[in-house]
Amino acid sequence: MSHDDPRRRIPRTDVLLADPRLAHARERLGAGVVREAVTAAQERARRGELEPEDVAATALAALPERASSMTPVLNATGVVVHTNVGRAPLSPVALEAVVDAAGYVDVELDLDTGARSRRGAGALAALRASVPAAGAALVVNNGAAALVLATTALASGREVVVSRGELVEIGDGFRLPDLIASTGARLREVGTTNRTHLADYLEAVGPETGCILKVHPSNFRVAGFVSSVGLSELRDVRRPDGSIVPVVADIGSGLLTPDAALPDEPDASTSLTDGATLVTASGDKLLGGPQAGIVVGDAAxxxxxxRHPLARALRVDKLTLAALEATLRGPVPPVTAFLHLTAAELRPRADRLAAALGREVVPVEGRVGGGGAPGVPLPGWAVEVPVAVVERLRRPEPGTPVVLARVEDGRGLVDLRCVPPERDADVRRALVAALADLGGSSPS
Incomplete structure (x- = not known):
């Protein structure tokens, strides 16, 4: 390498890492991430792709904006419990609780005695208070885990009796029969796809029956010539020896008490009153909390x-417990607020956004999402944009928020139902940029 070779001017790694800008990034993102960016920039300079004086700036520009690879998005799809963007957004009080729990906390410690205590006692107490009919509560890591634990503990090596009309497939191709089979229980199917009667259950129950399983088909609806058996009819079903068969009701979406806006959606309180021994549900759907599997019901x-060994493998961490307790004890969570927004409340916001962009407002129907209340429309309003804008909103320029809109009937729709009002200006900014990039005209 000659003395005038520009590669001699490439800064050493230790000099670059001492640069105040990169040193600050190292504190925020970690030494490994920053060193990797520095090394990559140095290699580019050695290949002559950039000037040695630009190495530090290039390394800095290559660093991620956030410590996590997950990108925050504004949900303008009109789908409230959107699985692909993390289902329920946490409330401010739940976020505060997560931050408080991120350090050392008394998750299994009695501060009065210094002895070990019941894990997550506060969250369990809040859950019981929210479902007064429950004798006890348990929290695991998701709704499927709650169902697997219930069937494993009650029916491993025995039979689970379930209607053929309730053998559902949930997200990502997971099917109820496969989940039950994984527990070591045997599935005893009764009835038909569209009609199941009490007699079908009574004929199937025997000495090998571990439990009866009732599954709410939350992500589809069957109409017409149909019949099913309610929990009140199953509460006293007995084995030949006279023992009562426990009934597990998987309600899915996590509604704890009745909601007039969702009249056909089962809730935990009513299910227990009607005769369920246990109710299992998700915490990050209609409940509006973190991902969790909820079990409430008979204390014993x-x-x-x-006490089943599998419960240890399925338990939740302190952050989930903190967020769940705060969701249960705190004000109305975002999911509930979004679900109850009326078209009249949404119209002024849509009008302001449309006026700022020079676009049109059109009537739309949002959705509950997350496999809940599939037949319930959520009337509202949206701003119509070209379809190409929807894709552009997902991949904006740096510094512009990511906005998720939807495409329906060949048109792009920006629905503000699930956007906090204080973020409307951010949606407008993203749309102005997207329309400008695609050659559309809009006021600034």
Missing amino acids: TVETLR
Whole structure:
């Protein structure tokens, strides 16, 4: 390498890492990430792709904006419980609780005595208070885990009786029969796809029956010549020896008490009152909290689940417990607020956005999402944009928020239902940029 070779001017790694800008990034993102960016920039300079004086700036520009690879998005799809963007957004009080729990906390410690205590006692107490009919509660890591734990503890090596009309497939191709099979239980199917009667259950129950399973088909609807058996009819079904068969009701979406806006959606309180021994549900759907599997019901049966070895493998961490407790004790979570927004409340916001962009407002129907209340429309308004704008909103220029809109009937729709009002200006900014990039005209 000659003395005038520009590669001699490439800064050493230690000099670059001492640069105040990169040193600050190292504190925020970690030494490994920053060193990797520095090394890559140095290699580009050695290949002559950039000037040695630009190495530090190039390394800095290559660093991610956030410590996590996940990108925050504004949900303008009109789908409230959107699985692909993390289902329920946490409330401000739940976020505060997560931050508080991120350090050392008394998750399994009695501060009065210094002895070990029941894990997540606060969250469990809040859950019981929210479902007064429950004798006890348990929290695991998701709704499927709650169902697997219940059937494993009650029916491993025995039979689970379930209607053929309730053998559902949930997200990503997972099917109820496969989940039950994984527990070591045997599935005993009764009835037909569209009609199941009490007699079908009574004929199937025998000495090998571990439990009866009732599954709410939350992501589809069957209409017409149909019949099913309610929990009140199953509450006293007995084995030949006279023992009562426990009934597990998987309600899916996590509604704890009735909601007039969702009249056909089962809730935990009513299900227990009607005769369910246990109710299993998700915490990050209609409940509006973190991902969690909720089990409420008969105290002795819940204790059976809690003491099963599988419960240890399925338990939740302190952050989930903190967020769940704050969601249960705090004000109305975002999911509930979004679900109850009326078209009249949404119209002024849509009008302001449309006026700022020079676009049109059109009537739309949002959706509950997350496999809940599939037949319930959420009337509202949206700003119509070219379809190409929807894609552009997902991949904006740096510094512009990512906005998710939807395409329907060949048109792009920006629905503000699930956007906090204080973020409307951010949606407008993203749309102005997207329209400008695609050659559309809009006021600034």
